[in-house]
Amino acid sequence: MVKKILLLGEEKLYQKSDLVEKGEDLTETVSDLHDTLMDFKSRYQAGRAIAAPQIGVGKRIIYMYLDRPVVFINPWLEFPDDEEMEVLDDCMSFPNLYVRVKRHRRCVVRYVDMDWKSREMRLEGDLAELLQHEYDHLEGILATMRAVDDKAFCMRGE
Template identity: 55%
Template sequence: MEREILLLGNPQLYEISEDVKKEELEDLRPVFEDMFDCIKGIRRDYGFGRAIAAPQIGIKKRLICILTDKPYVIINPTLEFIGDEMMELMDDCMSFPKLLVRVHRYRHCILRYTDENWEKQEMRMDDDMSELIQHEYDHLDGILATMRAIDNKSFVMKKYANPSLSK
């Protein structure tokens, strides 16, 4: 089910999420599917979207779903940054789909998490995937890309990626 995504300014987006407990896993499985449906809906409506964090749909749990080469369910993630190399980019977000924010992110990181089978996983993430997981991880701590803006001129409004969608 495609749930409503909370928009910039909603106070729930600024709250810190709680760890998922193993006994909650089965009850959360429908939420995983809802999150993947939200990614597909944003892609349909705005032409972007690879991942979503549970707080964006009002679920205060440390849970991220990524839909790239395959679907990933990321539970209770931790990040370790590799080196000091940073990159500057224009970040977008499902919670403010027509706004881009210029931010700095680490170029490389290691993601450690529990998957949907409650098995420990570890992945090295570089460049765009490193940026993506940092963005989603921030949501778990109540941090939005707007709060990481490089300066007060780092905001750009965008049009729909697909001109046939703009009205």
């Protein structure tokens, strides 16, 4: 079911998410994340991932859909080096706003999948930035809070 995406300023977006416990039924939440992401993508021609807090679910779940779905449960990020990049970040919770932020160029994400198997993924460039953005949602951090300075904001053009 397509859920309402919480918007900038809504209190639930600023709360740290709880760990998912083994055995929790995530079927409905993952389905809702998928439907909501696909709906957003069809309306805005953008969107590659969504975090559970964006639909009001305070659990550590990230749903990413590129060529296939990947569900990150209880992800943990590590950075193999200090190299950073500056990017214009956008978000489904503020769909017409870009924020200039710094992100690590590379990251390693460790997580469990839907079968509760431990997984690891190494990401670089735009996918590393994407995972860091979604991971921040699990921590109650929005891109607006990571702006490089007070002039780091711009509106999306038509």
